[in-house]
Amino acid sequence: MNETTQTQGSLRSEARIAHGALHRLRQDLFIGAFAFRPMPPLEDAKVSRWVPWLPERLRYWARWLPHFAVGFFAFCVFLATLADIEGGGSLRGLLTTGFGAVVAAGPLLTLFRPVGAYWLSLCAFVVSVVVHAGFSSPFSSVFGELAFPAHLAVMVLVVLRTRPRLAIEMWVVTFATAAVLTALLGRDAGDLPPVAVFCGVVLVSAAAVRAWREERRQVVETQTVTAEERSRRTLLEERALIARELHDVVAHHMSVIAIQAEAAPYRVKDTPPELATSFSTIRENAVAALAELRRILGVVRSEDPDAFVEHDPEAPQPTLAGLDALYESLRSTGLTVESVVTGAPRPLPQGVELSAYRIVQEGLSNALRHSPGADARVEISYVLGGLGVRIVNGPPSRLAKPSPGAGHGVLGMRERVQMLGGEMTADHTEDGGFEVAAFIPVSSTAGETTTGGRA
Template sequence: MNDTTQTQGTLRSEARIARGALHRLRQDLFVDAFAFRPMPPLEDAKVSRWLAWLPERLRHWMRWLPHLAVGFFSMCVFLAMLTSGSGHGALTGILITGFSGLVAAGPMLTLFRPVGAYWLSLAAFVMSVFAYAGDSSPFASIFGASAAVTFGTHLAVMVLVVLRTRPRLAIEMWLVTFALSAVLTALLGKDPGDLTSAGVFCGVVLVSAAAVRAWREERRQVVETQTVTAEERSRRTLLEERALIARELHDVVAHHMSVIAIQAEAAPYRVENTPPELATSFATIRENAVAALTELRRILGVVRSADPDAFAEGDPEAPQPTLATLDSLLDSVRSAGLNVEAVVTGAPRPLPQGVELSAYRIVQEGLSNALRHSPGAEARVEISYVLGGLGVRIVNGRPSRLAKPSPGAGHGVLGMRERVQMLGGEMTADHTEDGGFEVAAFIPVGSAAGEAATGGQQA
């Protein structure tokens, strides 16, 4: 009883597998078989990588190289068919020309309707099988001589279809083609001859084409995954950098709000007989400043909660660095082995704290990159106080030894650019002609901002 039940279950499983295979065969080869699926040209990046030595205009036309190759192959098939059937009368010549066009149309059709091209090529192959088997047929002399060309063209069509669609079509087309060939051979009562060896050869060719197609598809998916991963990593790094900037600028904003609160609280005591309305206004200003400070601390707590070790490398109570503390940064970098020179041009003047902090971080990140990626090189830091803003330039020379792999996502330039854009400035980062690297940024500073910075420091 158990053996019978197990046998019935096995048969049902096999029946389901067979139905599934037939369903896939129907979906792949019969449903929308002649649907219009044009083959796109090659991507410009691939053409530029393979044929970089060609002129740009010629590289643009090389995108259609696969289409031209298929067209050339179809023309060769057509001429070969005409040559193999030459030397007959006018009616025979017309038939040969028509059949040659039918065979040669198969490869060309793969560029637009790949599955339909298979059926068209299969029809031409079946006609050649009938002609080859029917020795007494009047068409044997017309089509029989070109049977080898027809078979080779049909195999080429199946390979092109596999490369254009999906790998499993290789097995499906192979089964349909050689099952039909075996049936026709049996119905015509002919010796199968080399049918088995031809089937094995075609199977090897189609499986190889399917492997190439599967490899290309896997490679495309890997590239897409790497692209998405890189974009996600850049987005995450950008968010982390913005959170870091928000934590740093909190101290800057909190300082100004504290000054406002203290000045508003002390203002009524500096004037004798302060009107009640003025005292109320100052009290309101102080209350709003204190409320703003409370909200800033609450927001900063939310930002810090996502990164509890944000200040693991430094004291969270320490003041934010400015350009006045740049010498200590340079000394630290020199002690790490980087020979760095600092040049300040223009008349140093007080700048907004946000500008000073961003300029300091840009120099810090630029020198860190030089330490990591250009060991043994010399670096130069230029701070330019110019009319309307601040210029920062960090340039290092060629490394004197091989750089060791360094941890991290490698998005330091992204963070620097985010800081500069936040302040409305511009930044460039690129390799120099001598093999080094240069970071140049300009941060605009208006006159109002400069006056505010001066007033804040005096307060």
């Protein structure tokens, strides 16, 4: 009883496998067989990588190189069919031309309707077998020489254009048809097995190439998406850091406003009620703004609860005056840093000094990480209308360790500069080093306000 049950279960499993195989065969070769699926041209990146020496005007036409190659092959098949004419009347030439056009249409049709091209080529192959083997006429030799090689080429092109599993399906259909024709015509099937093995090897190789190309495309897409996500995450983290730092800057000024508004009525004797009410309103709005800032900062910090593990959240934000301490800490790690300050140093808005400090810090960190053994130079320029920052380092003297965050520090620096309305460039130098140059505009009003506030 158990053996009978196991046998029935095995038969059901085999039936399900056979049914699934037939369903896939129907989906791949019959449903939408003549659907329009044009082959797209090559991507510009591939053309530039394969033929970088080609002039720019010719690279556009190089994108259609696979189409030209298939068309040239179809034309050669047509000419080879015409070359089989060994005299004869106009009827022989007409039959040869028509059959050659049908055989050559198979490879050409793979550019637009690949599965339909397979069926057209298979029909041409069947006609050639029937005419060549079933009839004894002066026209039969025309049909028996090029139909099968052209059909094999069509199957290879279809596999390269569609999916790998079509290689097995087309191989099965083709040689099942060949076996049936051989049996019906009563011919010897001695050559059929070695030809089937040879075609199977060719189609499996084409399927392997197609699978490799598809896998490589998916890997490239995955890497591209991963890089974009990493860049986006880095940018969001940098913006969150900027938001926390700006909170400290804005909170300081709002606190000063609230304190001054509360103390102002006591500094004036017999303060008018209207003036006292105005000062009270100012203080209430400043306190409300501080509460809103703390609420927003709590949302930002909730994404990164360990943002201040290595830093004191109560410590004041760094300014340009703290660059000397930064230089000393980096020199202790082996980085040679040269500092140059041009122009007359003057007080700047706290946000500008904080951003400039972070830009210098990130630029020197990148030099230490990506150019080990190189010297770095930092230039701070106090110019009319703003502040110039330039960090340049030489080429590395030894191999740098791979860093997964390469290039993301530049995103953060650029975000800070754009937030303040400035401009920034970052690129490699001619000697193999790297240079970061930024200009942060500072209005004279902002400088005077900062000077008055510090005084």
